[in-house]
Amino acid sequence: MRRNLFRLALTLAVLVMLPLPFAGGAKAADVTLKIAHVAPPTASFQINAERFGKHLKEMSGGTMEVEVIGGGALGNLVQLWAQLRAGTLDMHVIDIGAMLPMKEARNFFIIVMPYLFRDQTHWHTFLASDTFKDMMGKVEEGTGIKFVGPLGDRPPRALTTKNTPVKTPADLKGLKVRTPLNPAITGVFKAWGASPTPVKASELYSALQSGLVDGQDNGIAAVVQAAYYEVQKYYMPIDYMRTGIGLWMSGTRWASLTDQQKGWVMAAATAANKEANDAFPQEYETWMATAKAKGMEIVQPDIEAFRAAAQPMIQGMEGKAWPAGLYDKIHGMK
Numbered sequence: 001m002r003r004n005l006f007r008l009a010l011t012l013a014v015l016v017m018l019p020l021p022f023a024g025g026a027k028a029a030d031v032t033l034k035i036a037h038v039a040p041p042t043a044s045f046q047i048n049a050e051r052f053g054k055h056l057k058e059m060s061g062g063t064m065e066v067e068v069i070g071g072g073a074l075g076n077l078v079q080l081w082a083q084l085r086a087g088t089l090d091m092h093v094i095d096i097g098a099m100l101p102m103k104e105a106r107n108f109f110i111i112v113m114p115y116l117f118r119d120q121t122h123w124h125t126f127l128a129s130d131t132f133k134d135m136m137g138k139v140e141e142g143t144g145i146k147f148v149g150p151l152g153d154r155p156p157r158a159l160t161t162k163n164t165p166v167k168t169p170a171d172l173k174g175l176k177v178r179t180p181l182n183p184a185i186t187g188v189f190k191a192w193g194a195s196p197t198p199v200k201a202s203e204l205y206s207a208l209q210s211g212l213v214d215g216q217d218n219g220i221a222a223v224v225q226a227a228y229y230e231v232q233k234y235y236m237p238i239d240y241m242r243t244g245i246g247l248w249m250s251g252t253r254w255a256s257l258t259d260q261q262k263g264w265v266m267a268a269a270t271a272a273n274k275e276a277n278d279a280f281p282q283e284y285e286t287w288m289a290t291a292k293a294k295g296m297e298i299v300q301p302d303i304e305a306f307r308a309a310a311q312p313m314i315q316g317m318e319g320k321a322w323p324a325g326l327y328d329k330i331h332g333m334k
Helices: 002-017 044-059 077-086 103-112 120-127 130-143 183-191 201-210 220-225 251-256 259-293 303-317 326-331
Strands: 031-036 064-069 091-095 145-153 157-161 176-179 195-198 234-241 244-250
Touching: 031 044, 044 064, 044 091, 044 145, 044 220, 044 244, 044 259, 064 259, 077 091, 077 145, 077 244, 103 130, 103 183, 103 326, 120 130, 120 145, 130 145, 130 326, 145 251, 145 259, 157 220, 176 183, 176 201, 183 195, 183 303, 220 234, 220 259, 234 303, 244 251, 244 259
Parallel strands: 031 064, 031 091, 176 195
Antiparallel strands: 091 244, 145 244, 157 234
């Protein structure tokens, strides 16, 4: 009897010392950051936000993680910026040129000007420049939103159509082309003779399918990831805009983190950006090959004709939409 009681007591002591199981089989992170974006779940915004989350979890030893909510489920572009300002949303991932709904970011209007950047290397040079840091610093100060860093390149912005191959701006006359709510983009498509028609990214496929719009402007990644090749025939690499993805955080949320946590966030963004950019060249080739395999025809446009037709719009904005001389300063960076 004594022996049995001793064994029972020993068993209970061992059980008390064992860690209790957590729901789901793992301890929850100390900090979970909610990241929103407006694109489909297959888009690069989602993929690169998940890359950031992977690195953040690894670097923090599992104490920090992210929840990515895409498709505009938490609001449109304007609403997400407002939520960051108010501190009701932790993070936002979007094209760096999509800051324009915020008046404090008005000087960034310049980076969506057609043919400002020669190539992605030129874009990277701008991101690393004091000019960019000064411009972004003013946005952070005015909005209270923290720019965490770039989060990967995007393919140059191109053009697709359903029925009409486009080689020169004249071929765009009368075509309804979906564009985002960006005055630079709608302005240049008007200059090229098209009828720009803003449509939400989440509604673009159905708009193309129904004929509400004849074409759309996006890079090859979006064409493949959202399966626009199913409702578009021609792809024209007019490559008029080169940019990348950015990651922002609510200033309130940023201030709530410890210095160590802030370091993990910044380091995770740097690692995710490198991973994304290292993968980009091969991804680009794969996207192009996929579009061709799915039946899209690649039409080579007259780039100089598009560039020339855009110049009057650019010159008309000099000194008005951005400080005089800024276009030439950025355009001439080496």
